[in-house]
Amino acid sequence: MYPTVLKFINTAQSLQSLPFAILVLFITFALVERQLSSRRLNVLPMPGSASWIWGHEKQVFDKSVGTAYSKWMQQLQSHIFKIKAALFKQDIVVVADPFALTHIMQKNVYNYPHSDVLRSRIARLLGKSLGWVEGENEHRQMRHLVASSLSQESVRQGSSDIFGVAENLCTSLENHIALQGSGSTIINVNEWTSAAALDVIGRFGFGHDFQGGRSTDAVRILNAWGSMVKMAISLQGFVVLMFLRRFHLLNYMPLAALRSQGNVRLTIHAGVAEELVRRENCHEQDGYDLLSRLMGAYRSQIISLGELKDHISMFIMSGSETTSQTMSYALWELAKNPEVQAKLRREIMLFHVDLSYDDIQDRMPYLDAICKEVLRLHPAAPYMERVSTKDDKLPLRFPITLKDGTKVNEVHIPAGQTVIIPIYSIGRDDAVWGDGDVFRPERWMENSSDKDTMPTGWSGLLSFSDGPRQCLGRRLAVLELKITISSLIRRFEFVDTEDVITHKVASSLQPICAGGGESNPKLPVLVKIL
């Protein structure tokens, strides 16, 4: 192989085509490297038909979120397999086995940091804050700084903020429907939930009013986020992501796709973060809410002004975008399943209109089941990408059967290996749930799942991740979902529009409506005032 390549390069050079020679050299080395890495993972099965340039990754991008991984899990009858990466990068290992997942996410999470491309993206989009920091000590310290602001007690105390936002949302929606001159209208449910979720994190975390998504700040943030999403779900976004992963230096180039990510963080820095810091500098107060904790760290010079603003932007975006998408999918599922919606309404109507925190948390089992079912079927973060820093062995709950019938109970993972955790497909795995793709909240009241086959995350799901890096805002998110859904279902009926919806990923899960301008996420639902 090498003499041929060298001859080829000599010819190219004699033709004064240095770039061509470099390209040939790069491809040759990349192919050799890829073949060696593939051999190191030789016990792992691999799906067929990969593209020469894009490997299997274009199939993942082209199909609705998770579809490709679920299909390969079924075809290969394996909860762990490898796929060909784009641009001749080494093969990627896809891990859906519960023992292997617990090993990575609970016991060895600091040996599996976010991949470089993901980390650069988080830094640009959200800031160098908690979702970005790596290293056990650094991460634990940063998490400790803010953890008490999102504890169960803090969330209980902040529940009045969420009830207030839900009430405003219902009133705005009633006014909007009244303006249409009939008792019902079709809305893009995403627009309403994004504004409400921004309001919740604004009030709960920072004592800031985004005015139902109508303040200048809110509009700027939502627009900047919308542009980022548009770019990320496009073919151009996919190609850029693949190149960024392959050639890390590109992460520092002034590319339009990268600018659109940075705009979200910079918009928050220049607007709301600036205003919050100014306000807090005038009224120095001690407290346990997110802003007080962060300002305390800034005043004690534990964090710089830039870091403080990064923390604010990270909490505003990761606290609102994920929750708003989950809320949208909940309302969409209720619209598609009218009998579930009616049953939920009956449960809600057993209570007085002024629900308490305890009613919501402890006395509404069907609402609880619906929230879990939505989080299982529509996890806001559908995939996770990590890279091993050390040679490792992954234990398996579902052994791999080799061609000669031998069973393999653990898999060697070399240092530097990219690992994808397909959260979306794991939550729908028939081996665990039986009817994984079906929206059936009753399953959560039956308690019949085999715990041994489930991941160890919250409620046997990975929707909030697992282990030391699991979502810090889970309690707030679940309470927010419950309060908002119960308020809306009491006053409105949601009806399916029968639009065909597929799903893409742009930092979080995005619904795409066929024939409705596929470049913008949209989830149409008909709403009727009751």
Ligand code: HEM
């Ligand atoms: C339904 C809503 C939500 C979902 C599905 C969700 C999901 C997740 C997931 C999967 C992760 C792990 C990401 C990774 O390691 O790559 C994560 C981390 C995180 N989430 Fe959430 N999240 C939600 C709401 C929230 C809220 C409301 C907040 C804050 C107010 C929040 C704050 C965080 C933070 C700070 C981290 C980083 C934790 C760490 O690295 O230690 N999330 N979330």
